[in-house]
Amino acid sequence: MIEFVTFLVLMALGYGFGQYAERKHYRSILEREKRFRSEVLVFQTGVPPEQGQGQDQDVRLVMGSVVISVDYFKRFLAGLRALFGGRVKSYESLLDRARREAVLRMQQEASKLGAGMVINLRMETASISKGEEKTVGSVEVLAYGTAIITRDARSRFEPTRFGRATELFERA
Amino acid sequence: MQYENPEIPEGINTSNEHPLKELVWLLGGVVLVSVIVGLFLVFATNLSIALVPFSYEQEIAAPFVAELEHEEGEISAYLQALAEDMSTWLDLPSDMSLQMHYIDEETVNAFATLGGHIFIYRGLVQAMPSENALAMVVAHEIAHIKQRDPIASLGRGVVFMIAWSLVTGASGSDIGGQALGQGGLLTLLSFSRDQERAADQEAIKAVEQRYGHIAGASALFEQLEKAQQGSADAVPQFFSSHPLNEDRSVDIEQLADAHAWQTAGELTPLPGFVSRRVAE
Amino acid sequence: MLVTNIETVPGRQVIKHLGLVQGSTVRAKHIGRDILASLKNVFGGELKAYTELLQESRDEALDRLQQQARAIGANAVLNVRFSTSSVAQGAAELFAYGTAVVLDEE
Numbered sequence: 001m002i003e004f005v006t007f008l009v010l011m012a013l014g015y016g017f018g019q020y021a022e023r024k025h026y027r028s029i030l031e032r033e034k035r036f037r038s039e040v041l042v043f044q045t046g047v048p049p050e051q052g053q054g055q056d057q058d059v060r061l062v063m064g065s066v067v068i069s070v071d072y073f074k075r076f077l078a079g080l081r082a083l084f085g086g087r088v089k090s091y092e093s094l095l096d097r098a099r100r101e102a103v104l105r106m107q108q109e110a111s112k113l114g115a116g117m118v119i120n121l122r123m124e125t126a127s128i129s130k131g132e133e134k135t136v137g138s139v140e141v142l143a144y145g146t147a148i149i150t151r152d153a154r155s156r157f158e159p160t161r162f163g164r165a166t167e168l169f170e171r172a
Numbered sequence: 173m174q175y176e177n178p179e180i181p182e183g184i185n186t187s188n189e190h191p192l193k194e195l196v197w198l199l200g201g202v203v204l205v206s207v208i209v210g211l212f213l214v215f216a217t218n219l220s221i222a223l224v225p226f227s228y229e230q231e232i233a234a235p236f237v238a239e240l241e242h243e244e245g246e247i248s249a250y251l252q253a254l255a256e257d258m259s260t261w262l263d264l265p266s267d268m269s270l271q272m273h274y275i276d277e278e279t280v281n282a283f284a285t286l287g288g289h290i291f292i293y294r295g296l297v298q299a300m301p302s303e304n305a306l307a308m309v310v311a312h313e314i315a316h317i318k319q320r321d322p323i324a325s326l327g328r329g330v331v332f333m334i335a336w337s338l339v340t341g342a343s344g345s346d347i348g349g350q351a352l353g354q355g356g357l358l359t360l361l362s363f364s365r366d367q368e369r370a371a372d373q374e375a376i377k378a379v380e381q382r383y384g385h386i387a388g389a390s391a392l393f394e395q396l397e398k399a400q401q402g403s404a405d406a407v408p409q410f411f412s413s414h415p416l417n418e419d420r421s422v423d424i425e426q427l428a429d430a431h432a433w434q435t436a437g438e439l440t441p442l443p444g445f446v447s448r449r450v451a452e
Numbered sequence: 453m454l455v456t457n458i459e460t461v462p463g464r465q466v467i468k469h470l471g472l473v474q475g476s477t478v479r480a481k482h483i484g485r486d487i488l489a490s491l492k493n494v495f496g497g498e499l500k501a502y503t504e505l506l507q508e509s510r511d512e513a514l515d516r517l518q519q520q521a522r523a524i525g526a527n528a529v530l531n532v533r534f535s536t537s538s539v540a541q542g543a544a545e546l547f548a549y550g551t552a553v554v555l556d557e558e
Contacts (some may be wrong), residue, residue, distance in 0.1 A: 015191070037177050042472045045459045045531045045551040077191060078480075080198040082542050085482030089194060091539050092478050093186040095547070113525065115173070121472060124536040125547060139539055177471035178524040184516050185476050 010072045018071030022093060029100050036107040039116070042145070046120035058114055062147040064105025068098045069138035095139060099123060102143035115147035140143060204268045213335065217327040221320055226268050226288070233287030242273035242291065250446055251292055251310070254303070261378040264318055272310075274367050280396065284313035286322045298450045299395060302439040303351050304379065304388030311375035320373070321367045369423065385437030390424050453518045454528035454555065461528065461555060468554040470526045475516030479509045480543040502544075509546035510534065517548045526552035 070078070074090035081088050102123065110118050125144040242248075251272040259270055273291045280295040290313045300306040316322065363371075379389045429433055441447075454461065481489075486502035488493050493498055513534075532550035539545045 033179075034499045037179065041175055041177050041469075043175070043469055043551050044472050044533070044549055045469070045553075051258075053515065073195075074191065077195055077198065078543070080195070080202065082486075083483045084198065085480050085485070087187075087538075088190060088478040088480055088543050089187050089189060090268055091545070092476065095476055095478065095545060096185045096537070099476070099547075103472070121549075122533070123535065123547070123549060125535060125545065127537055128540050139537070173466060176468070180473065180520050181523050184519045184523070185474065254555040 002021070005009070006085075011076060014072030014074070014076075018073055021071070025101070026098055027099045029097065029104065032104050032108075033100070034096070036104065036111065040107040040110045040147075041117045042103060042107060042121055043117070043119045044121045044145075046146075058149045060115065060147045060149060061144065062106050062109040062113065062115070062118060063142060063144035064102045064107070064109060065140060065142040066098055066101040067107065067138055067140045068094055070094050095141075098125075098139050098141040099143070102141040106145060110145075110147040113147055113149055116150045117148045118145040119148060121145035181311075209335070210332075213331050214328060217331050218324055222325045222328050224320075224323055226265075226283075229369060230287035232287060232326075233289055236285075237271075237273070237287070240273070240275070240291065240363060245274070247297070247427060247446055247449055248272060248274045254307060254377065255275050255290065255314060257311050258307055258378055258382065259314055261381045262311060262318060268317065270314065270317070271441065282309050282313055284316040284322060286326065288317050290314070290317070294450050296440075297446065300442060301395060302388040303442050304383055304386075304439055305392045305395065306442065308375055308379050308389035308392045311378045315374035315378075316367070316381050318362065319367060319370060321363045321371070322369050322418035324367075324412060325363060338451060369420075372420055372423065380428075380431075380433050381438065383440065384426070385434035386428055387435060387437040388439045388451050390421065390435060393420050453521065453526075455514065455518065455532055455550070456528070456530055457532045459531050461530070465558065466487045466530075466553045467556050468551040470521075470524050470554065472522070472549060473517055473520040473526070473529060473552045474547065474549040475513040475518070475520065476545065476547040477509050477512045477516065478539060478543055478545045479505060479512070481505050483542075486542050498513075506536070506544050506546065508547070509544050513546040513548040517550060521550075521552040524552055526554055528553050528555045 001071055042095070070091065077090045081090070103121070106118065106121075124144075126140045126142075128138045128140055153162050243350075251274055252270075255270045255272050263269070267290055270288045270290065273289060275291055275293045277293050278295045279293040280299055282290070282291045282292045282296050286367075290310070292309070296309065297306065300309070376389060378387055380386050425435075427433075460466070481501050481504075485505075489499045489501055514532075517529060517532070529550040529552055532548055535547045537545045537547070
């Protein structure tokens with residue numbers, strides 16, 4: 001009986017907070033996407049623009065990563081869905097949010113470097129706790145690519161948390 | 173060549189369906205599937221129970237019967253004799269044996285369990301106005317054993333334990349032991365209404381054949397109800413899973429009409445020593 | 453819709469780069485198939501149910517990728533990459549991403 005009450009409370013908490021967090025996150029994603037859409041263009045192909053390898057441009061590795069966890073309610077829903085099969089909708093939005101957040105963080109990184117474009121974007125998804133008993137499923141998404149920085153923008157260059165990596169990259 | 177990042181519309185990689193709606197659908201599906209699987213399991217268990225030998229029943233019942241406190245004495249001997257008598261009228265198969273146990277407690281109850289063991293409480297004997305009524309109770313319990321209701325109930329319990337442990341992923345070891353262990357023999361009291369009705373009919377038939385009329389036996393349920401109301405602390409176990417007492421009386425009346433049984437006749441009183449002992 | 457995993461299409465010019473498009477889906481097979489698959493683990497051999505599951509998911513991810521590309525007016529997706537991860541037990545997560553472009557007419 002106590003177990004059932006605990007379950008109901010967790011479900012209610014998971015639903016309430018989970019829905020609130022998701023809506024808030026999506027609002028923030030949409031707002032930032034609007035800002036970066038024109039500021040840092042993102043392409044997944046590796047061919048730089050025609051003037052790409054010109055003298056006045058520089059390249060840097062940029063990345064963005066995020067770890068997001070699914071709430072109790074959605075995890076329960078996914079568990080039920082696994083019995084019947086089909087689309088696990090509750091995890092789809094989780095991954096969508098994680099990917100968009102990772103790309104946004106990468107864009108932010110590129111924007112700090114003064115880049116106007118990121119090319120050759122790659123994404124990695126890892127699940128930190130694979131649906132084990134009593135753990136909440138969470139995913140890590142890493143987005144990385146090459147930022148193309150025009151020379152005159154380099155004056156705006158600030159050291160980033162990837163400072164060492166970019167130095168190595170520079171030497172190479 | 174142009175470069176731009178147009179806005180991509182929402183809702184392609186995610187769906188807008190309300191999560192609560194999905195939850196309701198999925199839970200509904202789970203309930204439906206469980207009901208279907210449950211009904212199937214009950215059906216399959218009932219079919220396969222006939223294959224379990226009665227001696228196996230006696231084997232698993234032995235340790236639990238030893239645990240239950242009961243008296244061996246003249247009342248037990250009297251009940252045993254009554255049961256042996258009734259069993260001949262009930263055509264109990266020869267490989268089944270009966271063992272009556274008398275429990276010196278207030279509870280107005282009697283129950284049959286695995287291995288042909290029947291337990292009768294003092295409270296119940298006290299409430300019996302005649303031997304005819306007591307014979308009806310005893311015959312009812314013997315009918316359960318003849319129908320193999322206790323082992324069917326245990327079988328269902330075990331099957332559901334296994335199903336439950338499959339679903340929840342609990343450890344599958346010693347499931348049968350757990351089913352027996354939780355509440356011991358008392359868990360086996362839950363017979364279905366159909367089983368109770370069948371036992372009633374067999375019992376009243378046997379009483380009619382034994383005494384030549386059904387007086388005393390047909391009024392049994394009303395008397396039991398009275399006795400139950402008298403002792404407030406007693407848990408009404410005898411009634412818990414049984415059909416409503418009124419329905420049972422009506423069923424018996426209909427049966428009596430159909431067979432043109434005598435509803436009136438001379439009642440056999442309980443032996444004097446029994447009445448005295450239970451009244452103490 | 454032209455979908456390739458190379459960066460250029462022979463004989464055709466990219467007029468416009470429209471950026472990243474992605475398609476993803478998470479799918480599960482019903483529990484009966486999961487149980488059969490775990491039995492198959494004993495004997496080895498192809499897990500048809502899961503091959504099917506992953507193929508369906510991949511198709512759906514590609515379909516969603518193309519939906520995104522169509523929505524922004526592209527006529528091709530170049531350099532498509534797939535990635536698979538397991539988010540929950542028995543569920544497959546399929547992700548496809550590429551660059552949406554407008555190619556000139558042949």
